[in-house]
Amino acid sequence: MDAELSPSVRKPCSRDWTDRAIAALEADQHRSADTHLFKLDSPALAGIDIYLKDESTHPTGSLKHRLARSLFLYALCNGHIRQDTPVIEASSGSTAVSEAYFARMIGVPFYAVMPRSTSAEKVAAIEHHGGTCHFIDDGRTLYAEAEALARKVGGHYMDQFTFAERATDWRGNNNIAESIFQQMGKEPHPVPAWMVMSAGTGGTSATLGRYLRYKRHATRLCVADVEHSAFFDGYRTADADCRCERPSLIEGIGRPRVEPSFVRGVIDGMVRVPDAASIAAMNVLSRRLGRRVGGSTGTNFFALCWLADAMRAKGEQGSLVTLICDSGERYLRTYYDAGWLAERGLDPVPYERRIEAVLAGERLECPLEEA
Structure with missing residues (x-):
């Protein structure tokens, strides 16, 4: 991985972009x-x-819309997502659909890591909102594969299964x-x-x-x-x-x-x-x-x-x-x-x-x- 892609050494982006991204999420909620x-x-x-x-x-058609918005706000306010930062999630379901929606809203790439057996309907919904589906053969490696992809592309692993309980007020x-x-x-x-x-x-x-x-x-x-x-x-x-x-x-x-x-x-x-x-x-x-x-x-x-x-x-x-x-x-x-x-x-x-x-x-x- 190129050094300039590493989140640990990436230069801070302008606060103006972060302000605009948060404003876009808040406007959508309003x-x-x-x-x-x-x-x-x-x-x-x-x-x-x-x-x-x-x-x-x-x-985006599900309860996960609330969670996805909260996860994006949490990541933006903690400086994890910056301009052009790819966002990666371990999900083949509704969370990935909702996160793809918000990623497109603020203009960052989104990758959903999912088993190859995921239904065509779910894949189509994620892609409809501009997301990219990254397929794996063994569902037991879902978390590790998502972390590995985030490192590879210099992105942020959203990790809903860890941060869901703390992202919402x-x-x-x-x-x-x-x-x-x-x-x-x-x-x-x-x-x-x-x-x-x-x-x-x-x-x-x-x-x-x-x-x-x-x-x-x-x-x-x-x-x-x-x-x-x-x-x-x-x-x-x-x-x-x-x-x-x-x-x-x-x-x-x-x-x-x-x-x-x-x-x-x-x-x-x-x-x-x-x-x-x-x-x-x-x-x-x-x-x-x-x-x-x-x-x-x-x-x-x-x-x-x-x-x-x-x-x-x-x-x-x-x-x-x-x-x-x-x-x-x-x-x-x-x-x-x-x-x-x-x-x-x-x-x-x-x-x-x-x-x-x-x-x-x-x-x-x-x-x-x-x-």
Whole structure:
């Protein structure tokens, strides 16, 4: 690598460029309306209100839009990204799509390091926003390959899995937690009994959990994990070195290791949701909304239904809030493809019946691993 490309010896760029880049990100946020908070109609759950914050309506179509903006602001304000600095991320999913969007906005190159098996839809979305896809054959080398590419091109490795929990101001500043509480202000139960969030980097659950404690809200945070993910066992055993060899089938959440940005101490409870149950909940919610949602939203919704069932059994009332993470249009060849599901032995139909039963006022009758 040429010495002039090394971030350690690169001359500082003009503050004018950094000022313009930050102003561009802030202008984009100022132009964006907040995402809608839906109340799901469920008359049979008398006294238990269900809300879903729709993060799929961001310009890049997912919850990761918020994270990507925060990561770019964090890197710019720390001097990691300068004029013409290439940005590299280890991601084949929504984070890469959103980061490509912001990289193009401020005029820097963007590279997404991803497995060669990444869906054509995700590759097309990243390239649509001006990003370059760097394919690898072994997904287990994802982090190392991203770091190596950053060194090779003299760029900045964004490293969402480390910095997601610290890039967002969890005390407020229009973060997702503050937004939810502002939107809940005039509801019958303005302080939710539970918030439910699945974990990908762990950044959103960290923001939610910290904000709840900072504001001294009685709301508890439930993190829903998926099969073949290290987060649940890491939380249950307090072992940050937990590993899982098989990859998660639910894109965007579940990791083979407990990521540095996963903050165990702000979580009040975790459940592990079977993959077939995530797909089933995705289908049920899609039918009720009249449009498709993604698999991670299904994970969130199944855990929320499980909590609603438990609250009703105890005679409790209150509100429950979770997120619509992204649109289901990105998964037409996977979760919405019967052949794809059959190849992987996933049958969501029995779980769909159980979820519909809960929403109709019956018991869920589906125990989950909980911690």
